[in-house]
Amino acid sequence: MIAHLLRLAKGSAGLLALSAFARTLTLLCGAALLLYPAWLVGRLADDQDIPPLGTVIAVMIALAAAKGLTRYAEQLSGHTAAFALLEQLRVRLYEKLIPLAPAVTASRGSGRLLSAATRDVDRVEVFFAHTLAPVVTAVLIPAAAVVLTWSLTGPGLGGALLVIYLAAAAMLIGIGRRGGRATSTAQVRARGALAQEISDDLRGRSEITIFGAQEQRAQRVDRLGAQIGAGSRGASVLQGLRAAAGQGWQVLALLVLLLLGLPQVQEAVFGYTELLLVLALVPGTAPALAAIEALGISLPAALASAANLRELEESSPAVREPTRPAPVTTEADGAASVSFQGVRFGYPGTSREVLEGVDLHIEPGQVAAVVGVSGSGKSTLAALLTRVWDPQEGQVRLGGTDVRELSLATLREQITVVEQRPVMISGSIRENLLLGSPEATDEQVLAACRWACLDTDIEAMPQGLDTELGTEEARLSGGQAQRLALARGYLRASPVLILDEITSAQDPLTQAEILRRMPEATSATVIMIAHRSAVLRHVHSVYEIDAGQITAAARPAAGA
Known part of the structure; x- marks a missing residue:
């Protein structure tokens, strides 16, 4: 997974390298702010001259200013790269989801997808902005400290400091290593499930209120919240242990270096100056090693989110574009025939067949009704015609052409689906009406409203x-x-x-008027999916479906 993330970062490699270089300079300046005073004190302890006070102050100010500037350069370059990658990740995810839609929202839920596009992408950004450069410096700075110690005092203290760094790194990485990734993965899934629950509750708030199910729904959210809270508490314990270890290794390192170094100072192997410099290296290089502590906190979450995003990106689309799309044909007054021939279909992940050998044919320009109880397979017919899914057997034809031979864009231009619970976008009534036909004139808009029995409602609104x-x-x-x-x-x-x-939400008089005006409103082939028999007087033919099978062949509707 890390290799996958690094491949994504290729386009910003220059900025990320600059961030790592600037961070290295920042840490070196920070270490120098401790080493320089330690060198001064050591010189005094060894009865050696030190620079004038003005020089000392100037050096300290210069080091502090340099640290500030390099820190700014590090943050600017790192976050510029990270935010550019964040944008690319979101665009990449969107581009990968387009071929999966709309089936992906039905199978995974819009809340989970929203969580992936926001929270998961943000966590992956942490890897680029706060992981790559710190990891580089977590190796370079301690290595430089070991080389400096070795050159100043010899292999004894140099080797001891090397062992201390390795032990500290192993301890910081090892704390919670096994459970960290699993916990982060569970947290990502739980947060996605919580986002889906909230999305569902907002969409169904009216039903929840009517049925008095607030407490029931709140309990579901509470259970997910408790799961997330338990995972967060476990992560906090690990974070606390890492923080304690991050301070503890420094105390132990100072004690070990003092015990090893003081006897050598007394034997004049080296002086207090060298010993104090080595001791100052411990807190001076600790911020570099602290990146390993931060890595243990952020990396599991980033990898879990990256794995979730990659799983989405690599999902196989429910339907595929044809390699050589066929042209679509309309047959009469811009209408097209619709046929289902031996269609069998079951939703992925289930063993139940929703449609079993369905055969039906609707002539161009006809108004046909498909009636049946809930779950009988009526809406699935629409989903197959628009290629939300493809049948496991049989053919679905539009204008005599198998819909699998048409490009998805062309197919969906030929078919309009009006849902029982339509989605309204934010904006004006006009903007909602023009959603699928932005070039329509006001006359066409008002005519459509009249045919849909919406004209009097709009006239009663303050701004029409x-x-x-x-x-x-x-x-x-x-x-x-x-x-x-x-x-x-x-x-x-x-x-x-x-x-x-x-x-379904209309009173009988409005329903009858809508159906009466329909022939004037459209010359398209109309497929009405319904439970109620009231519509049957206004259609050319009726197909009755039960348990996924056409139980009554097309017949003229009474009074048609």
Whole structure:
């Protein structure tokens, strides 16, 4: 996974190298701020001359200023690279998700995807901004300290300091190493599940309130919160242990170096100056080694998030683009026929077949109804026609062409689906109506609203079509939202129009009027998915579906 992240960072390698170089200079300046006073004290202890006070002050100011400047350079270059990579990661994720949509939202949930695109990407950014350069300096600075100690005092203290650094690094890495990655992975999944729960609750807030299920839903969120809290507490314990170890190794190092160094000073092997310099190296280089402590905290989370993102990116699309797309054909007045031939389908990950050998044919320009109880497979027919999924057996044809031979963009231009619970975007009523047909004129918009029985509602609003949704004057009822979506569908004027329970929230009079105006509104092939028999008087043919099978062949509707 680290190799995968490093490959992603190739484009920003120069900035990341600059960040590592600037961090090295920052740590060297920080160490020098301790080493210089230690050298001065040692010179005094050895009865040697020291520079004038003005020189000492000037050197200390210069070191502090240099440390500030190099720290700024480190942060600027590191974060510039990291934020550029963050942008690339989000764009890359979006580009990878496009071929997976819309099936990916149905299988994984929009909340989990949102969590991946925000929280997981942010955690991967930490790897680039706060891991790469610190890891480099965590090796370079201690190595330089060992070389300096060896040259000043000989192999005794140099070797001891090397052993101390290695032991400290092993201890900091080892604390919680086994559980850290597993805990972080569990936390990523739990947070994604929590995001999905909240997303579902916001979408279904009306039903939750009506059924008095607030406590039940709150308990589900509480359980996930408790799971996340338990994982966070475990991570905090490990973080505390690492922090204690980060301070403890310095105390032990100072004691060991004093015990080894004082006898050699007394034997005049080297002086107090060298000993104090070596002792000052311990706190002077500790910030470099502290990167290993930070690595133990941030790296497992970053790797878990990166693995989650990579899993999303490498997911196989439910449907694939044809290598040589066929042209689409319409057959009469811009309408197209729709056929299902021997279609069998079961949702991925389940053993149950939703559709079993479905055969039906709808002529271009016809209005057909597909009726059946919930779960019988009605909406699945629409999902297969728009290639949200592909059937395991059989063919779905649009205008005589297998939909698998059409490019996805072309296919979905030919079909408009109006859902029972339509999605409204933030903005005005006009912007929602023009979502699928931005070039439509006001006359076309008003005509579509009239055909959908929405015209009187818009006239009653303070700013008409320009009324912003969500304001007190434009809180749409369920029936109004359905009619707005229907008008939006009429405006798009695609060859096939699928209406999925679009009159379920209407009163009987409005429902009858919508159906009466439909022939004037569209010449498309219309497929009405419904439970209620009220629609059957207004269609050319009816298909009854039960348990995934057509139980009654197409027949003229009564009173059609």
